[in-house]
Every structure is written in structure tokens, then in C-alpha cells.
Amino acid sequence: MSEIRTRFAPSPTGFLHLGSARTALFNWAFARRHGGTFILRVEDTDRDRSTRESEAAVLEGMKWLGLDWDEGPFRQSERSERHREAIESLIAKGRAYRCICTRESLEERKARDVAAGAKGIYDGRCRDLALGPDCGEHTVRVRLPREGMLGWDDLVFGPSGQDAAQIGDVIIQRTDGTPLYNLAVVVDDLDMRVTHVIRGADHHPNTPLQVALYRAFGLEPPSFAHVPLIIAESGKKLSKRRDNVSIQQFRDDGHLREALINWIVRLGWSHGDTEIFSLDEIASTFDLEHVGRSAARAEPSKLLWLGQHYLKALGSNDLFARLRPHLEQVAGGPVTDEPGLRVLLDLLRERSHTLIEMAALARWHVRQSVEFDEKAVQKHLNATAVPLLGAVRNALVEIPGWTVASLEKAFEQVAAAAGGVSLGKLAQPVRVAVTGGSVSPGIHETLCSLGRERSLARIDAAIALASTRAG
RNA sequence: GUCCCCAUCGUCUAGCCGGUUAGGACACCAGCCUUUCAAGCUGGCGACACGGGUUCGAGUCCCGUUGGGGAUACCA
Numbered sequence: 001m002s003e004i005r006t007r008f009a010p011s012p013t014g015f016l017h018l019g020s021a022r023t024a025l026f027n028w029a030f031a032r033r034h035g036g037t038f039i040l041r042v043e044d045t046d047r048d049r050s051t052r053e054s055e056a057a058v059l060e061g062m063k064w065l066g067l068d069w070d071e072g073p074f075r076q077s078e079r080s081e082r083h084r085e086a087i088e089s090l091i092a093k094g095r096a097y098r099c100i101c102t103r104e105s106l107e108e109r110k111a112r113d114v115a116a117g118a119k120g121i122y123d124g125r126c127r128d129l130a131l132g133p134d135c136g137e138h139t140v141r142v143r144l145p146r147e148g149m150l151g152w153d154d155l156v157f158g159p160s161g162q163d164a165a166q167i168g169d170v171i172i173q174r175t176d177g178t179p180l181y182n183l184a185v186v187v188d189d190l191d192m193r194v195t196h197v198i199r200g201a202d203h204h205p206n207t208p209l210q211v212a213l214y215r216a217f218g219l220e221p222p223s224f225a226h227v228p229l230i231i232a233e234s235g236k237k238l239s240k241r242r243d244n245v246s247i248q249q250f251r252d253d254g255h256l257r258e259a260l261i262n263w264i265v266r267l268g269w270s271h272g273d274t275e276i277f278s279l280d281e282i283a284s285t286f287d288l289e290h291v292g293r294s295a296a297r298a299e300p301s302k303l304l305w306l307g308q309h310y311l312k313a314l315g316s317n318d319l320f321a322r323l324r325p326h327l328e329q330v331a332g333g334p335v336t337d338e339p340g341l342r343v344l345l346d347l348l349r350e351r352s353h354t355l356i357e358m359a360a361l362a363r364w365h366v367r368q369s370v371e372f373d374e375k376a377v378q379k380h381l382n383a384t385a386v387p388l389l390g391a392v393r394n395a396l397v398e399i400p401g402w403t404v405a406s407l408e409k410a411f412e413q414v415a416a417a418a419g420g421v422s423l424g425k426l427a428q429p430v431r432v433a434v435t436g437g438s439v440s441p442g443i444h445e446t447l448c449s450l451g452r453e454r455s456l457a458r459i460d461a462a463i464a465l466a467s468t469r470a471g
Numbered sequence: 472g473u474c475c476c477c478a479u480c481g482u483c484u485a486g487c488c489g490g491u492u493a494g495g496a497c498a499c500c501a502g503c504c505u506u507u508c509a510a511g512c513u514g515g516c517g518a519c520a521c522g523g524g525u526u527c528g529a530g531u532c533c534c535g536u537u538g539g540g541g542a543u544a545c546c547a
């Protein structure tokens with residue numbers, strides 16, 4: 001069997017779309033799984049909507065996700081000469097013909113047809129006119145068979161197809177001489193020797209036409225696999241306005257690429273009961289047989305869970321590197337890499353789902369001063385807390401080493417000396433003193449990560465604050 | 472309107488040739504753990520859209536209904 005070749009063919013309209021990313025992933029995975037070739041081709045034949053910036057955004061999204069391609073990126077727009085040639089050859093073979101029907105006339109005829117209860121497909125007025133190149137302004141249409149099945153065996157949906165009579169001779173070349181999508185894809189996939197076309201199910205309905213085009217060229221169509229669409233949480237189609245569909249946006253929201261990949265691969269594909277997949281594992285297990293047939297909702301709770309999972313697994317240096325920009329955002333300035341911060345970040349892993357969330361939880365550590373949460377202060381930094389904080393402070397100053405164990409011991413001693421106050425009574429005021437809020441990792445760990453000097457200074461400040469308030 | 476497609480817990484899904492107490496994961500709820508928040512552990516709630524067939528037997532096959540999606544461009 002010949003080498004497997006897949007391609008991802010996005011139209012560059014702004015950014016890498018969630019659904020496109022999954023299509024790209026599937027194509028990438030299928031090629032990798034079979035030791036094949038993954039091609040990237042930008043479908044920019046619609047000049048009005050395609051820009052270099054959006055093309056760059058799509059490529060950037062691919063790279064960020066870790067989807068590397070073997071050939072390309074090719075631009076469909078740079079292949080127009082080849083497309084024209086292909087159209088000419090079709091005309092020469094009698095498989096396509098020139099059409100001089102005007103837009104207005106076409107619209108009018110279609111409206112009439114539809115009003116009469118028909119489908120409104122092209123009536124074939126120019127089909128047998130044998131118009132030459134000098135016929136004036138014209139489009140080119142494929143000459144489709146009048147009847148017969150245009151079918152294929154879809155690798156996801158199974159036997160599929162449509163009767164040729166339902167389609168009609170569609171336009172493949174505009175009056176300005178540029179090719180239309182359906183013609184261009186077929187020619188490109190043929191030229192690039194694509195063996196498996198894996199794409200969104202929104203293309204399912206125009207596959208019969210493409211099958212007809214392959215036949216017109218006298219060549220075998222590739223295998224097709226249509227992947228069900230991803231729909232919004234609402235159950236509706238993903239909308240750019242309402243829904244987050246941009247991979248770049250997910251990245252900016254602090255999601256880990258590993259989580260995003262894992263999330264989308266499971267949207268429509270499964271491998272038994274396995275939930276966790278790295279890119280490598282996808283590359284070695286992905287198959288078309290287990291791609292489902294119904295649309296999947298992009299419900300983000302699992303993405304969040306996956307985010308936490310991968311946050312826990314990330315190497316310390318990797319985590320710090322990825323988190324740094326977000327930490328600096330929170331700190332409002334440069335953040336220095338120091339052991340105490342690393343300790344805190346490790347503690348924050350199981351408390352966060354995204355980098356943004358983690359950076360927010362590290363706020364009290366990376367900022368110079370504490371920002372107090374008013375409710376926490378009222379509850380824990382009150383008159384009764386003053387002697388307690390004082391006792392803790394005195395004990396902490398005395399301990400030789402600043403470790404979790406020594407801090408724990410010191411707290412126990414203070415609690416005992418204060419006549420058996422619960423550790424909770426002790427811990428909360430201290431927590432508010434050093435973090436400004438009532439939520440943080442264990443108090444000993446928290447103090448340990450902040451370090452001796454900063455901790456003591458913050459406790460002193462809190463004692464002062466609590467005293468003034470009480471007095 | 473017309474064509475095409477889809478249908479298992481709230482969500483993602485397992486379910487290969489018809490025989491399962493319909494499984495897993497997320498979410499949710501409860502308990503344990505616990506100085507807060509998490510994490511972790513244990514347990515719970517929870518689904519074959521509906522109606523007809525075929526069959527000894529249907530989540531699995533067939534038809535219909537309903538619901539949802541996609542396509543109906545000189546867009547891709």
C-alpha cells in the first residue's frame with residue numbers, strides 16, 4: 001500500500017478555530033500513526049477574506065499546539081495557473097463547458113423554479129451550446145452526469161452519496177477566471193497525492209460533487225473521512241460572537257496546550273476508557289474507526305479538569321517558564337525566580353486549572369505588599385487575634401530553621417501554651433496576615449514559601465493593623 | 472422549502488458480528504481526611520428520544536415520528 005498522505009486545509013480567516021484545530025489534529029495524528037505525510041495548505045482563494053496576518057495566526061496556532069507538518073504551507077492562491085489548466089483540460093474533454101448566463105438571469109430562473117416547488121438547480125441552458133473562449137464574459141461549469149449515484153464509502157459515516165440529478169452543473173470557474181473551492185480542492189488534493197481527506201462534516205454534502213470532479217478528471221478519488229462538528233454549549237453552532245472558538249484565545253486564557261489537545265481529541269474520538277492522551281499517545285493510537293458520528297458539545301469543565309491534571313504533571317522549569325508572563329502581569333513588574341516561589345507554585349498546582357488561575361493564587365507572593373480582603377480581615381484580624389499573632393510571632397522568631405517541620409512544631413507549642421487553642425484559630429489570622437485572604441495552601445507551607453523576613457514583617461504589620469482597628 | 476446526516480447519564484463517551492446488573496470520565500451531591508482552600512479516598516444521583524416492526528431475545532437490525540445538525544453561493 002502506498003504512503004498515507006493527509007492534509008489540513010484551513011481558510012485563513014482570522015485565527016485557528018476550535019473545530020479546525022481538531023481537524024488538524026486528526027489529520028496530523030492519522031499521518032503520524034501510519035508513518036505518512038501531513039501537508040498544510042492554506043485555502044485562500046477567497047481573496048476578500050484572506051489576509052497574510054490571519055494566515056500567520058493559523059500557523060502560529062498550529063505551532064503552539066505542537067502540530068508539525070511535513071509539506072507546505074502551500075497557498076491555494078499560488079496555484080491558480082494550475083487550476084486554470086485543469087479547467088481547460090476538462091473543457092477540452094467535454095467534461096466542462098462555458099456558460100454565459102448572467103447572475104440576474106440565474107437568480108430569476110432559480111426563484112421561479114423554487115416557487116414551482118423544484119430544487120432550483122441549474123437548468124443546463126448553456127450545457128450543449130459548445131461555447132468557445134470568445135463567447136464573452138462567462139463562467140465554466142462541470143458537465144455532471146444526468147443521473148447515477150455519486151457515492152463513496154466514508155471512513156466515518158460509511159456508504160454515502162447522492163444522486164447526480166440532485167446536483168446540477170455547478171460553476172467551477174468565476175467570470176474573472178479564478179477557480180471555485182470545489183474545483184481547487186480536487187485539483188490540489190490530486191496534485192499533492194492526498195490519500196485521505198479528513199475534514200469537518202460540513203463538507204459531507206459537497207463531497208458528491210467532488211467525487212464527480214474526480215471522475216471527470218478520470219482519476220480515483222481519495223478516501224474521505226468526515227468528522228462530526230463541534231457545537232457550542234448551547235447546542236447551537238459555534239459562533240464567533242458568542243463562543244470562544246479561537247485557539248489563541250484559549251491560550252491567552254491560560255490553558256495548557258496539552259489540556260487543549262487532550263480535550264479536543266476526545267471530542268468525537270475515543271479509545272476505550274482512556275481519558276488522558278499526550279500528543280505522542282494520540283500519534284500512536286489514533287484511528288478513524290472510533291471517530292463518532294454525532295456532533296459534540298464544547299463543554300469546558302473537562303478542559304479545566306485536564307488543565308489541572310497537566311499542571312500537576314509539568315516539570316518545574318517548564319511550569320515556571322510558561323507561568324512567568326502571567327505572574328509578571330499579576331505582579332505588575334518583573335518576577336524573580338527564587339526557591340520560595342518555586343515551592344509555592346508546586347503547592348498551587350493542585351489548586352489551579354489554568355496558568356491565569358495559578359498566577360492569581362500566587363498574587364500575595366509575587367507582589368511586594370499584601371492586599372487585604374476586607375471580609376477576611378474583619379473575621380480573623382480582630383481583637384482576639386492580636387495576642388495570638390503576637391505569640392506566634394514570638395515563637396517564630398525563636399526557631400532556628402525556617403522549615404515546614406520547625407514551623408509546625410512552633411505552632412503546636414504556641415497552641416499548647418495558649419491553653420489549647422485549636423490550630424485553626426491560630427492559622428487563620430496568620431494566613432490573613434501573610435496572604436491578605438483566608439485561602440491558601442497549608443499555613444506552614446505558606447510561611448515557608450514566603451520566607452522568614454517577609455513573613456515576620458507581614459505578621460508585624462497585621463498585628464499593628466489589628467490593634468488599631470480593635471483600639 | 473429541498474437534499475444529506477445524527478440521536479446512550481447534565482456533558483464527553485464505551486457498547487466490535489443482537490443475550491451487559493448498560494461501563495468509564497467530567498460535572499453535581501454526601502462522607503472521610505483536614506488549620507482554610509484544594510488534592511486524595513469512599514459512596515451516591517444519573518442515560519439507551521418516542522412509536523411500530525423483525526427475533527426466543529433489540530441500546531445494538533428495519534420503518535416511521537420527534538428533536539438536533541449540516542448543505543443548499545460566481546464563500547471556503
